[in-house]
Amino acid sequence: MSAMLQLLVQAGKRTAPADEAFVLSHYINNPDGIRCSLAVDDDGSALGLQSLIFARQGNRYETPAGWGIVGTHVSPLAARRGIGRQLFEVTKLAAVEAGLEKIEAFIGEKNAEGQAYYEKMGFVTYRLADGAVCKCFEVMR
Template identity: 50%
Template structure:
């Protein structure tokens, strides 16, 4: 998973590189984690991952409403436009429904046109903007 984020960084699509410890703490060990799904190729190489966690008062840098889901998607540039993102969202949506979420937030960098287009394509819609973010919501059932 760290390799995927570092591939995104190397392609100029992420502001900072990362390491295994940060990825583990942020996506696997986070106490508010609902799900973290990976997409792999036929050789077991991780192509991307998508995290879903519960918005709480603490650890909520984008001011997402408490009780909403917070989604994050990371797909290697080598796997872009091959269906990994849609497959990841199908699994994440199942996890969100099982958890009982009603809304999911995707807070995307205002300069991240690819990220914004991805979330629009899977049904997210802009509900607020900040100086540096476009916040999109997906409403469940």
């Protein structure tokens, strides 16, 4: 997962940390984690990941407490292969199982590709934050 995130850093598509410690704390061992899904190639290399965490009061994104927060990362080597769509199918099921009513995606305002992806998944812009566009998805039960 870290190696795939490093590719995104090198491609200029990620500014957050991508080291193994960050992956462990934010995606694998996150106490608010609901599900982190990983798409892998036949050789076992990561093609993408999507995490869904529970929004607690006072979270860094200011997502309303009780919602889910989604993060999607697809390898530049796997772009346009439907990886994000496949990951979101699993995430939607996890959101229903967790009893979430809404999921928020917090996307950089200059990340047109990320904004387009979430719109294709059914997210709509509902607020703007400092340097970000926040999109909301209503979970169907």
